[in-house]
Amino acid sequence: MSPIRIGLVGVGKIARDQHLPVIAANADYELAAVASRHGRVEGVPNFADLAALLANATDVDAISLCTPPQARHALARQALEAGKHVMLEKPPGATLTEVYDLIDLAREKGLALLATWHSRYAPAVEPAKAWLAGKKLLRVHISWKEDVRYWHPGQEWIWAPGGLGVFDPGINALSIITHMLPNALIVDKATLEVPANRQAPIAATLEMHDHQGLPVRAEFDWRQTGPQTWDIIIETDQGTLTLSRGGAVMSINGVPQIEQKEQEYANLYALFARLVAERRVDADLAPLRIVADAYMTGRWVRVEDFVE
């Protein structure tokens, strides 16, 4: 089979760190063109925007969207309308409705659509899921605490409406836990701490349960200096499983298990190649729904200004 001719839109940090090297290393893909307002990639045609890319690089098969979520719906529709398969960075949109709209359109056109959740492909996620099978789950605690100044310097879009604030990293934890647990997580109570000079939360606490009564608590905080924490702790009747470093490491009762190589984006592009071959949609909105549920049922608390 000839490689998938892919066009990439939005040459920013995540595109350079992950998408471009992974595409270059995967023989199933050929980078055919890029579109970006500021970024450039050598060796392929560069366009100012997706419309120009679609008008000129007409033999592109698929589009990978690495732009901020707020503008993603219009771009994804444009690509699907032009008959291109589409891969969406996370979160797949600024609203739920727009992603459901894309799912409907992709199905109607028989095109592949992938709403990516890269953290689900962290090395320890599948081994952890396998270890949990058959055990009785007692309690889940998620602690996702990082320094926004270090990880998101100058990224104004994460603070703008639709940028989700601390849920932007937090949704990675939710994407892991919704993949690992057997049942849907219902938000009972949420607190959103919003800086007085911003419109998005800098910290959030979610208390959830599933229909079997499993308590799941998540703490997201962007004000963490010093040690950074991306941990999920699952207590079972046969010991405690800890996923740390965002799913990179698994420990059982405090004893680290074998560490595997990180290849989140390599796995995402491998999955997308299969979806393109089968013209299939893979768009699980469970993580974004939980965020929406937290906004809808949560208590807003004003906290001190955030100044970068």
Added chain:
Amino acid sequence: MSPIRIGLVGVGKIARDQHLPVIAANADYELAAVASRHGRVEGVPNFADLAALLANATDVDAISLCTPPQARHALARQALEAGKHVMLEKPPGATLTEVYDLIDLAREKGLALLATWHSRYAPAVEPAKAWLAGKKLLRVHISWKEDVRYWHPGQEWIWAPGGLGVFDPGINALSIITHMLPNALIVDKATLEVPANRQAPIAATLEMHDHQGLPVRAEFDWRQTGPQTWDIIIETDQGTLTLSRGGAVMSINGVPQIEQKEQEYANLYALFARLVAERRVDADLAPLRIVADAYMTGRWVRVEDFVE
């Protein structure tokens, strides 16, 4: 066919005003039992809660839930697990995830589930939808302004997390418009006005569009004294349609058309009887998704205390 033996849970205002008279008037139903903490209905067995009803009135076929949204998921699951068909008052839940969970469970069990949107059955909605067919839509304006003190006296649950505040009536307008328009509505911008002493909005403005660029603006306000407004105005290339009084009346270019009799709940129970016969799910979450999208992307503005 023998009538559907129905159990009603939550004997409050909406049950007395609508559900009980409509059930009594429909030969397809037989009221078999009720469960309520405070309310009582003469002539049928009364129980303190759904669990007691299910344990004693074992030959009930279906459950109609008229309780506030915050407790609905656990009750609906309980009823479905017991093999009963379920009808949900609007909004169908306090969160999106819990309603998707019920849809999955009902499908798995082959039971009927109806998430009701009574305003979709207002008399002028179908005639208005028919009039719009084939016309070019230019602009939609929704104005839903009522006096919360008059319409929701002492209803603390609407102000509590999950009660949705002014979206509780506003979602009626959204249920009509999502039924009438051909495309999904994407929230671009929203403002939520939240009283300093409450956690739910007392007013909200939503700016939306569909993928063809149709602008849709909604204004919800609970501080309206004097004339109350439940209007949807749709400008087309062939004149302006106005739905007023919550969908009861239709005017074209200001000229009122024939008024029909209100029978929203009669239509809902007729639909539910068909769903029960076919063991089918009818649960369109588009209205609740728009509310969630408004919460997620909206700007919060603190306004003065609301004192009842």
